[in-house]
Amino acid sequence: MTGLSVTTRDATVRYGATHALDGVTLDLAPGRIHGLLGRNGAGKTTLLSLLASFQRPDSGAVALAGRDPFEDATLMQDTCLMRATGDLAADLKVRDILRLHQTGRPRFDQGLADHLLDRFDIPRRRSLARLSRGQQSVVAATLGLASRAPLTMLDEVHLGMDAPTRQEFTEALLADFAEHPRTIIVSSHLIQEIEHVLETVTILHRGRVVLSEEADDLRTQGTTVTGRADRVEAMTRDLRVVGRRDLGPTREATVLGRPHPAWVTEADRQGLQLGAVPLQDLFIHLTSDKDAA
Amino acid sequence: MNTPTSPARSGSLGRSSASVTGRSTPGGSAAEPAPGTTAGDTAATPPAAAPWVRLTRYVLRCMLGITVGTLVVLAVAWAVAVGVAAGGRGDLLAQITHYATMSTVPWIAFTALVICVGAQVRHYVHAGFTRRAVTVAGLVGSLVVAVVFAVGATVLDRVGLGLMESALGDELFVHEAPWWALLGAMLMVCLTGAVCGVLVGASFVRWGGWATVLLPLTVGLPYFVQDVLTRSVTLRGEGPGGRPSWLQDLQDALPTAPTAVLSLLVLGLVAAGAWLVLRRLPLPPRASA
Amino acid sequence: MFDGRDPIYLQIAEAIRGEILTGALQEGNQVMSTTQYATTYRINPATAAKAFAELVAEEILVKQRGVGMFVAEGATSRLRAARREAFFDERLAPVVREAAALGITAAELTAYLHTHLDQEDDR
Known part of the structure; x- marks a missing residue:
């Protein structure tokens, strides 16, 4: 048992x-x-x-x-x-x-x-x-x-x-x-x-x-993209961004969905750091009533 | 440190798991569970008595704690009454003590079952017992309490009253009913009181304050009917004893055998009521305080 | 801790590989049990077990029944070999491809490598 x-x-x-x-x-x-x-x-x-x-x-x-x-x-x-x-x-x-x-x-x-x-x-x-x-x-x-x-x-x-x-x-x-x-x-x-x-x-x-x-x-359901704000914005323009955090000139954007390998290579080339979406962020996104509709 | 540091066994394992259960040998060569298997498997359920047996034992212990104190108070009251009576006068005190005791005993049983069973359903279910086990423990506990109290009351009536009589050197009012009739009557009254306790406690858990409205049904009526029935046995052929004449006529007119059947029926109805309230009792989560 | 994009068990396995490569863990050393690993880093024991299973499959760790897990003989050299292969395939190959695309010659590349490897040696 x-x-x-x-x-x-x-x-x-x-x-x-x-x-x-x-x-x-x-x-x-x-x-x-x-x-x-x-x-x-x-x-x-x-x-x-x-x-x-x-x-x-x-x-x-x-x-x-x-x-x-x-x-x-x-x-x-x-x-x-x-x-x-x-x-x-x-x-x-x-x-x-x-x-x-x-x-x-x-x-x-x-x-x-x-x-x-x-x-x-x-x-x-x-x-x-x-x-x-x-x-x-x-x-x-x-x-x-x-x-x-x-x-x-x-x-x-x-x-x-x-x-x-x-x-x-x-x-x-x-x-x-x-x-x-x-x-x-x-x-x-x-x-x-x-x-x-x-x-x-x-x-x-x-x-x-x-x-x-x-x-x-769950960890692969999204990605955090961290780097210079303008580059982060450019790279995530067509993606589903569910959260943004700024620290000085650095921005961390949370995107949903599995990124394409070519996109990952490009992000890497631009000096952006990719990380796992903290469960907390995913949770807040999925349970926010703004998004319920 | 942001990365797992050396997993070497020789490293400091200040927060070794072993210390938590005190089972493994910290720093020693505790067996490594093979990945994917479940070493230290949860042992098969250790042999234990059936849940209702365990719960009944727990309930009896709970009631022992509650009733002993009350019974001590009653015993002291008797001793005082006998003492006063021995001092010469005091036959009235002796009578009062006697009747107060006899009519109090079933209510001690009632209270004990409210506190130790009826009101505890939530906590018993929380501890892993089924509602069925709670009901069975309540009924068995009621029976045990009723037997003890009925025997005690009969002894008080026969022996205790005899003591009072000899202390007073006077005749006291003594039931003419045989001891077994008195024992049977006290048993039924105490049992009904006790099972009413289970029902009343459970109905307060079920309906909250609204259960107050149900008190005439959950204890008032059944206890009154049982009281009338049993006194028709113990008081048969005696004077009015403060009873209205219609009640005396009614009680004297009841034959013993049908009375016993009716008495069991009342008890059965209360027990069935308790089972009906308990068997599917929903215990929705209460807001945490 | 464990905030990379890979599943946690892969991150744990990678961390242990790192310990072995840097010498923090020597061949023949005993590693923590899954339970100890789980409580120390407050992760699920199944996750830790999965990481260890991965390393056992790679013959980096060996299991001794009833005793525990140990760093395998030859684990360091096996890891080095694997890393070297990965270095050329995964790191250098894209660089070479891009250099070709940009018209950088082999001579320019080797000259750059020589200079930088010398600096690295001087340090």
């Missing part, structure tokens, strides 16, 4: 008149780290809550390893969704929350949980509500890792953590993932920090999937 595969077909969730999810069809392979990106309200948490059997789609279907997870005892104990706040019992002491999740998850690693909580000095006898935002996030992230669930979903668990803490958790995640491969879905607004951790990237916008691809393929 190296993790659960994830499949959704036309999954739709409505809250009143608004579509939180609008026909989401998605396939995520088992045993990999997948990224789920989207702006606030794009439907990320709703999608993850379907996979975690918190609720069912109003229409469409969800399957883990080919089966509907809702009320499937094996799949539900093998599926763990952690958010920074909101789902844990805030009035319980940390050690009691730990005990509950240990009770519910046969693969729970108490040693790993203790290690992480000790490292970040989390007081176990205090109730969750009396911890700082960052400490609450540490508890949630710890439970997510220590559960060792074949489908582990970490939804913005970094909220409130400071940069060194986030870094250590990313390292802990990678180390534990390497030792205990499983399907992991990470959702975060700090795209630059997790970009290289992800094997695939799925972007949701307004309840729809706008992109779901291998992270490596």
Whole structure:
């Protein structure tokens, strides 16, 4: 068992008149780290809550390893969704929350949980509500890792953590993932920090999937062209420019699409530097409402 | 540094992965997982009890914490009552204590099940349990609490009241019903109270504040009917005892066997109600605080 | 880090090749495990594994079961040979073509190369 595969077909969730999810069809392979990106309200948490059997789609279907997870005892104990706040019992002491999740998850690693909580000095006898935002996030992230669930979903668990803490958790995640491969879905607004951790990237916008691809393929979807502003402009005149940044006389333009080899040679000759489009830029472009029409 | 520096093992590995899990041997010769394979495979699920068994144990432990304190308070009240009675007067206090205890016990069961099961559905599902497991744990937990409380109440009634009587040297009001009838009646009332707790807690998770409107249905009516039915057994042939005469007439007119069937039916309805609310309970993500 | 246009695993492989060419990694040295590599640079372990697989296929690294990955004997010379070939094919050939197009003679080219290679030697 190296993790659960994830499949959704036309999954739709409505809250009143608004579509939180609008026909989401998605396939995520088992045993990999997948990224789920989207702006606030794009439907990320709703999608993850379907996979975690918190609720069912109003229409469409969800399957883990080919089966509907809702009320499937094996799949539900093998599926763990952690958010920074909101789902844990805030009035319980940390050690009691730990005990509950240990009770519910046969693969729970108490040693790993203790290690992480000790490292970040989390007081176990205090109730969750009396911890700082960052400490609450540490508890949630710890439970997510220590559960060792074949489908582990970490939804913005970094909220409130400071940069060194986030870094250590990313390292802990990678180390534990390497030792205990499983399907992991990470959702975060700090795209630059997790970009290289992800094997695939799925972007949701307004309840729809706008992109779901291998992270490596994504890198070739666009190019940054950096150099003298006038040369950059001349070279990118006929291309789809989605972003420009100026630093003195130097301009960096972001173009979409795979450049032609002859164009690359010419750009090189003109002393322009070509680079990969940061995922962040691609994300901003794909989820900007100006471009929606 | 902008490029990966020396990947030499001899280099400093200050942030070695090994220290995170404490499993590998930092700086040693940890096995290199072959690319594409999954060394350190997630072990098969370790043998564990069925989810509902694990959850029931957790729920019982939770209820133990809540009920023990309350039961201690009740025990102290009894001791004080017996003490005052032994001091000469105090038969009224003894009576009050007795009745207060008997009618309080089912509500302790109710409260325990609200706190430890009904209101926790979200957290239990979050920890990987099915709604079915939560329901089964709630019903089994209710049964355990009801049995313990019913036995305790019967003992209090028979033994405790006897203690009071001897302390007072006076006759107290004692049920004429046989001990098994009293035990059965207390069991049904406590069980109904407990299962109502599961239903009430779950309905607040389901409908939020609107569940207040449903309280007459989720606990008021079923508990009242169960109370009338069980008292028709324990109070049979006794005086009005503060009851309106129509109620006394009704309770005296109910034959025992049909009463038992009706009582089980009420319990069954509450349990079915709890299952209906829980089985497909949607738990949409709450806005993070 | 890893902001080139190539897939990350190719950039990692290239970085390790560079380490070997500059001598930072000697033949016979053990390299980090994929896990260590992944946590140190905070990249996906599968990506690191893919880079190592690439280098194993090129016989730059060798795998010893249960022990780890090592820089292969002869890796440096193999890399040098490959780089030399690539240098002529990918770097020099276009220059020569362009020189021909501009009417630069072979004598002019060799004279230029001599001057600059001498300067390079003096440094």
